[in-house]
Amino acid sequence: MRRYARAVYGLLAALAVIAVLGLSGWLHAPADCAGPLSGVSEREVAQTQGAQVRTQSETDVRVQAGPEAASPSGSTSGSGEPSALVALEVINLLKNVYVSPIDVEALLKAYDERHSIPDMLAVLNDPYTRYMDAEQYRTMQDDMRGTFDGIGITVGIRDGQLIVVAPLKGTPGERAGLRSMDRIMFIDGKPTKDMALDYAVSLMKGKRGTEVVLGIERDEGGKRRSFDVKVIRDTIRVPHVASEILKDGIGYVQISSFFGDDTMDSLNHELDSLARQGMRGLILDLRYNPGGSFPLAIEVASRFLPAGSPVVHVVGRDGRKVTYYSSQGPKVTVPVVVLVNEASASASEIVAGALQDMKVATIVGVTTFGKGLVQTIYPLSDGSAVSITTSRYLTAGGNSIDKKGIVPDVVVSLTSSGGAQAKSDQEATQDLQLDKAVEILEAKLAARKAA
Structure with a gap:
């Protein structure tokens, strides 16, 4: 079913942003990105191979201009770990821009004990304020641009196994x-059982034209097959x-993440x-x-506004409120339903x-994730970076x-049955949220016609 497949693909860049971004609390890993498919628990991490698709939500991500990557020898210890100077850079940033007052002494003590940023x-105790080494930072930048070298799959962890x-x-x-x-049992011969998601993704990414061999285990026709x-x-x-x-004239647009240099142009083109x-x-689909x-x-x-x-x-951090307003330009003037879910x-x-x-729209689905924080990304002197929670946000109505x-205005679960073992099973699964959105729009259009 094409319509249900759209919901599945949405899950896909979810997963991207971000493992390097990570959506702690949903997935331990935003980027503001990832979502469960039928049969995958809402609390399991999903990510796009190559575009991290995790759910953290470095959303509302802003990138602060900073120094270019420096030679590792300039500010990194011989072991490859960030130096104390980089740790002090991070503490100085936190002191000046973190959303709440910080305990500098506690931070210094923690670094002195572990030598780990x-x-x-x-x-x-803030899952969104996180350190990225130089490689993770480069990956995050790829995610934000929406391109990467890899194999193009969304992966997650289920019962300790990469899927x-x-x-x-x-x-x-x-x-x-x-x-x-499909269960990914090996990546180039390396067992994936209990493997960290970030590490698994790094193994599948690589230079264009190179080969990676995945050991797959698949349930098919009641039998388990390995190949x-x-x-x-x-x-x-x-x-x-x-x-x-x-x-009957009902349009559908899915935005899978708010990353990518051309996302707004693509949205305008599709509309x-x-x-x-x-x-x-x-129907504007923001699920996953x-x-x-x-x-x-x-x-x-x-x-839309x-x-x-x-x-x-x-x-x-000073309690001052800044309001952002909608701009001039083309507007969507037809009735709108927005689909949301826990991702x-x-x-x-x-x-x-x-x-x-x-x-201006009716919201359909289930209660959303609940991330009301904004992070700013600051490059550091050694080529690494830190994402820092710098502010909170309230919705347009001040909530x-x-x-x-x-x-949502209308609460509806995704499906009446679980399971997404194979494409044929997916096609047999009804997307109740999408069906409800169509029903609401049909009623709105009928009311307009009657008036």
Whole structure:
């Protein structure tokens, strides 16, 4: 079923942002990115091979200009660990920009005991303030651009075992025949049982044109089959926006994450295409969308809100509130329904919250993730970087959704049955949330016609 497949692919870049970003609390790993498929627990981590797709939500991610990567010998210890000077850089940044006052002495003590910046940051008890080494930072930048060299699959952890959540359409992983719920037992001969997700992803990524061999275990026809799959890596462009006309002029647009240099252009293109096809109502699918760029969220919301409408309020460490408003430009004027779920986080919550509070859309699904924080990414002198929580945000109506989420206007679970063992099973599964969105739009359109 094409419609259900859209929901599955949405899960895909979810997973991306971010392992390097990580959505702690959902997945231990935003980026504002990742989502469960039917049959995958909401609390399991998902990520796009190569584009980290985890759910953390470095959303609302802002990147602060900083120094270019320096020679490792300049500020890194011989062991390859960040030097004390880099740790002091991080402490200085926290002291000046962290959303709340910090205990400098506690941070120094933690670093002195462990000589580890991640362990030092653990003192803050803030899963979104995190250190990235130079390689992780480069990966995050790839994620934000929406391209990477890899095989193009979304992966997750289930019962300690690495699984394929979904292959990206048109990628080496799909062409090699990988399927949802395949268990990846080995990567180039390395066992994956209890392997860290980030490490598994790093093994599958690699230079375009190189080969990786995956040892796959698949349940098929009531039997368990083991075999190797050779995949040639390629440059993968993560599709962030997809659209189609479902029926009777009802358009459907899915935004899988708020990352990618061309995401807004893609959204504008898809909306214009739907309008040319006679769109009379629109479903905006933000399920499995872990978030991403704060400015992009405002741009997207501006397509739906009257110019000058509040989109989001940002509250800094001094308590001062700054309001961001929708801009001028083309607007969607047809009735709108927004689909959300427990994996909709951060930037996607900003958009859904604005459309709900300003009463321009009906929200359908289940309560969202609940990330009401904004991170800023600061490059460090050795080429690494730190993501720091610098502010909180309130939705357009002034509501705090952190750790609470957005409650839909119409609450509907995704499916009436679980299981996503194979494509045929997925096609047999009904997307109740999407069906409800269509039903609501049909009623709105009928009411308009009667009036």
